[in-house]
Amino acid sequence: MTTIAIVDDHELLAEALRIALRESGRSAVRIPPAATPDLLARLLELRPDLVLLDLDLGSYGDAAPLIAPLTDAGIRVLVVTGTPDRLRIAAALEQGAIGYRSKGDGFDALLGTVTEAVDAMQPLDPAHRVELLELLRRARAEQHRTLAPFERLTEREQAALAAMAHGQSVHEIAADWVVSEATVRTHVRGVLGKLDVRSQLAAVAVALRSGWLRAEEVSSRQ
Numbered sequence: 198m199t200t201i202a203i204v205d206d207h208e209l210l211a212e213a214l215r216i217a218l219r220e221s222g223r224s225a226v227r228i229p230p231a232a233t234p235d236l237l238a239r240l241l242e243l244r245p246d247l248v249l250l251d252l253d254l255g256s257y258g259d260a261a262p263l264i265a266p267l268t269d270a271g272i273r274v275l276v277v278t279g280t281p282d283r284l285r286i287a288a289a290l291e292q293g294a295i296g297y298r299s300k301g302d303g304f305d306a307l308l309g310t311v312t313e314a315v316d317a318m319q320p321l322d323p324a325h326r327v328e329l330l331e332l333l334r335r336a337r338a339e340q341h342r343t344l345a346p347f348e349r350l351t352e353r354e355q356a357a358l359a360a361m362a363h364g365q366s367v368h369e370i371a372a373d374w375v376v377s378e379a380t381v382r383t384h385v386r387g388v389l390g391k392l393d394v395r396s397q398l399a400a401v402a403v404a405l406r407s408g409w410l411r412a413e414e415v416s417s418r419q
Contacts, residue, residue, distance in 0.1 A: 199315050201225040202245040204236065204263075205277065206255035210300070214249065217308055223315065230254040233262055241270055247315055250294075252278040252285060261289055268293030275314040275321075277307065287333035296321030343407045349391050357384040358404060361397045362415045 201223055205211040211227045218225035228239055230251075240248060240263070248267055254260050264274050276289045276297035286297050295317060298310040313321060320326055350358065360370045367385065371378045385397065394400050404410040 199223055199247065200243070200245040201247045201249060201311070201315065202240060202243060203227045203249045204230060204240075204254070204260065205249065205251040206230045206253070206257070207251070207300075210304075213304065214308070214311070217304075218311065221312070230257045230260075232257060233260075236260075237263055237266055240267060240272065244270075245272060247273045247275060247295075247311075249277050249311060250274050252276055252280055252289060261285070261292065264289055264292040264294050273314065273317075275311060283329060284333055284336055287329035290320075290326055290329055291333060296326070340408070344409060346392050347404070347407065347409045350388060351384075353384050354387045354391070357381065358388050358400060359410075361385070361388075362401045362404065362410050 201218055203211045203214050203225060205214075205227075208227075215225045215227050226243070226245075228236070228243070230236065231239070236257075248263075250260050250263060252260050264276075267274050274289075274294045276286065276294045277300060278286065278297060279300040280286070281299075289297065295314055296310065298307050300307065310321070347355070357370060360373070365373070367378050367381045371381045374381070388400050389395065389397070392400050392403050394403055401410065401415060405412065405415065
């Protein structure tokens with residue numbers, strides 16, 4: 198008998214799925230969310246035929262790191278998710294998930310996809326899968342293009358940009374590094390030139406837009 202493991206932090210949905218699958222003659226068990234290593238060990242010990250995996254496991258975070266080791270072990274994974282982020286879904290497919298179903302599509306649609314995944318030997322909806330993987334490829338290419346200028350920064354220039362983002366002046370950076378202000382200004386000019394901007398504030402803004410910097414890394418002094 199096919200065994201299905203349900204890993205979802207929404208207990209009500211997981212239990213409803215478990216009951217519906219058992220009523221249809223499937224063997225289904227709910228595996229409570231846990232830290233990634235513990236959850237992986239539990240699933241590898243159980244060795245179900247199919248894992249219904251929610252990408253977001255509440256306080257345990259992103260479940261995507263489970264996909265590759267499970268599929269490498271010959272365990273099929275169907276992503277069941279509430280996220281609208283198509284790139285996250287595409288990344289899950291790239292890691293080996295057989296397919297996905299949005300929770301927003303309703304319980305009947307979810308149950309139908311699970312039933313299809315139980316019997317499927319090939320990935321579900323191959324045309325849509327190709328579309329999502331191409332979207333992921335293009336997004337990565339764009340990200341690489343956007344980050345290319347930052348890869349040309351020297352280690353000191355990167356440090357100077359990070360310090361500027363924290364609101365430090367040239368004088369403060371020089372004091373921290375125990376170098377002359379002229380040396381720091383040389384690094385700052387290198388940053389501005391390679392990022393093709395005219396001010397330190399503009400450099401920080403470009404770093405934020407590109408994702409090289411996160412918003413929480415930027416001082417309110419900017």
